[in-house]
Amino acid sequence: MKPEHQDLVLRACSASSLRVGATVQTLWSGYGEIVRLHLEGCDRPSVVVKHVKFPEEAAHPGGRNTDRSHARKVRSYQVETHWYRNYHTDPSCRTPACLAVCSHGDEMLIVLEDLDAAGYDQRWTSVKDREIKACLRWLAHFHALFLGVPPEGLWPVGTYWHLETRPDELEALDHAELKAAAGAIDEALNGCVFKTVVHGDAKLANFCFSRSGEDAAAVDFQYVGGGCGMKDVVYFLGSCMDERECEKRVPGLLDHYFTALKRSVKKKDVDLGALEREWREMFAFAWTDFHRFLLGWSPGHWKINRYSKQLTEEVLLKLKQKKQLSF
Known part of the structure; x- marks a missing residue:
């Protein structure tokens, strides 16, 4: 993680230090990753960061790498950034709180509340x-x-x-x-x-x-x-x-x-x-x-x-x- 990205997280969470934890998942077609960061010196034990970096050549699983596909993905991350900056839900349809967003060149960073720490720590591949x-x-x-x-x-x-x-x-x-x-x-x-x-x-x-x-x-x-x-x-x-x-x-x-x-x-x-x-x-x-x-x-x-x-x-x-x- 770049120093400027670390500084953004530290400022947003009023934390004194951070440690990069496990990768939660990689983003579709090699467009970045989602990682958990562990914090010290603040009231949040951790945050989740969605780090988008547009690749020079996308690795689409189905081999469908086109300019149209790339443009759609770029637009999708712009939309997501706008969503987190400008829209809010309520407890009846819970989403992670957005703590900070930055966008520069071919990179975007969205700093989110860690839903695991908020009590939503279960993930299921099959449900009842x-x-x-x-x-x-x-x-x-x-x-x-x-x-x-x-x-x-x-x-x-x-x-x-x-x-x-x-x-x-x-x-x-x-x-x-x-x-x-x-x-x-x-x-x-x-x-x-x-x-x-x-x-x-x-x-x-x-x-x-x-x-x-x-x-x-x-x-x-x-x-x-x-x-x-x-x-x-x-x-x-x-x-x-x-x-x-x-x-x-x-x-x-x-x-x-x-x-x-x-x-x-x-x-x-x-x-x-x-x-x-x-x-x-x-x-x-x-x-x-x-x-x-x-x-x-x-x-x-x-x-x-x-x-x-x-x-x-x-x-x-x-x-x-x-x-x-x-x-």
Whole structure:
């Protein structure tokens, strides 16, 4: 760690010294790393630092190193920096507090509260009902908090698979009907009356849990932006359940999400019934939208399953019927 970066952390935390600890993870395609720093002389035992350094040549796992891909990643870190500087949540949708941010040249540094020290020290690769519902409540509170809030400085349309930012994947898509319908699906999602700010990458790996599993906190806001809340919900559910679990459990879990959402909306002028009806209809559209991306990005991905294909067929049929009615 550069001396100037160390000085930034020490000043931000009023610490007398620091020690570089373990690497929490490396960033996608070799764009830096996340490390834990141990502090002395202040009331924080540790912080987590996201250190972004744009590589001269990115090492994309799939070999898809393009100027477009690089520009998207650079923009994503700029958005995340803006998010931490300018947006704040509340305890019902916990995120790490941002202690300092700096950006210079091809490097960015985000100094964050250590969620482990704050009591969210559990990470899971597989979860049970309790943890799934904790994440759905987090998403419901988050979507309620930012309902109707313009995504200023963020992605105009959130999520990393948004159609406009993924022309290469659309071109590679070997499903003629879905390829032709991609624009209509995107238009349906973007045309929602009720919009919020979506996390944009709400997979299980981006949630941290309390010891009890009853509470969750979220990290990684590179693709935060405007949109329909169902985008986060479908991406999260697809990240932690297989096709059989989805077929069996999605209806009840959606009920749990919407119950939490309606309890969390504080704006009195919101028609909660209309909100739920619109977003429930968009569930299959949001799932199909991500399925479209996966088919173009990684046709052999494990998330391409019977459940996803079934929802896609339902959406394509709806669009076909709508088109017939318009003539």
